[in-house]
Amino acid sequence: MDIASSRRQRLSPEERHKQILDSAVAYFAEHGLDGNTRDLSKQMGVTQSLIFKYFATKADLIEAVYNRVYLDRIAPHWPELITDSTRPLRDRLVQFYTEYAQAIFTYEWMRIFMFSGLVGAELNRRYLDHLSAVILGPILAQIKAEAKSQRIPDFEDVWNLHGGIVYIGIRKYVYQMPTADPDAALIARAVDRFLKDFGIQVDPQ
Numbered sequence: 001m002d003i004a005s006s007r008r009q010r011l012s013p014e015e016r017h018k019q020i021l022d023s024a025v026a027y028f029a030e031h032g033l034d035g036n037t038r039d040l041s042k043q044m045g046v047t048q049s050l051i052f053k054y055f056a057t058k059a060d061l062i063e064a065v066y067n068r069v070y071l072d073r074i075a076p077h078w079p080e081l082i083t084d085s086t087r088p089l090r091d092r093l094v095q096f097y098t099e100y101a102q103a104i105f106t107y108e109w110m111r112i113f114m115f116s117g118l119v120g121a122e123l124n125r126r127y128l129d130h131l132s133a134v135i136l137g138p139i140l141a142q143i144k145a146e147a148k149s150q151r152i153p154d155f156e157d158v159w160n161l162h163g164g165i166v167y168i169g170i171r172k173y174v175y176q177m178p179t180a181d182p183d184a185a186l187i188a189r190a191v192d193r194f195l196k197d198f199g200i201q202v203d204p205q
Contacts, residue, residue, distance in 0.1 A: 110173035148199030
C-alpha cells in the first residue's frame with residue numbers, strides 16, 4: 001500500500017483513516033503490538049503527525065485495530081444460529097465454526113492474536129471475555145440441553161473444542177504448516193468427536 005502516493009490524491013478524511021488503519025493492522029501483524037508508531041509511519045511513507053491526526057495516541061490506534069481485527073469479525077447472526085433448536089446441534093456447530101474459521105483464519109488475525117497473547121495484552125482478554133458471553137456460553141447451554149452422558153459438560157469442555165479449531169489456523173498462519181485436509185472437514189470431525197463424548201447425535205442430516 002503506497003500511502004505516500006495516495007497522499008497526493010487528496011484522500012478524504014474517511015479514506016485516510018481507513019488507509020492508516022489498514023496499514024496499522026498489517027504492521028502490527030508483522031511486528032507485534034509493541035511496534036512503535038515511528039516505524040509504522042516510516043513503513044507507510046508518512047509522518048507520525050499524520051497518524052496522530054487521526055488517532056490521538058498509540059492506544060487509540062490499537063483500540064481501532066482491536067475493533068477491526070476482533071469485534072468486526074463476529075457476525076451478528078451467530079448467536080441466533082447457535083440457539084436455533086429447529087436444526088440439529090451438530091449442523092449448527094459445524095456451520096458456525098466453518099463461518100468463524102473463514103472470518104479469523106487470516107495472517108493478520110492469527111499473528112495479532114498470538115503477539116497479543118505473548119505480551120499479556122488486554123486485547124485478548126477482552127476479546128475472549130466477549131466471545132465467551134456471546135458465543136461460547138450459548139454453545140455450552142445447547143450442549144447441556146442435549147447431552148446424554150453422565151458427565152455434565154462445562155466451560156472447559158467448550159474451550160477445548162474452540163481452542164482445537166482455532167489451532168487449525170495457528171498451524172497454517174503461525175507455524176506455516178499446511179493441513180492435509182480442508183478446514184471444513186477438520187472442523188466437522190472435531191465437532192463430531194466432541195458431541196460423541198456427550199452422547200449427542202452426530203449423523204449429518
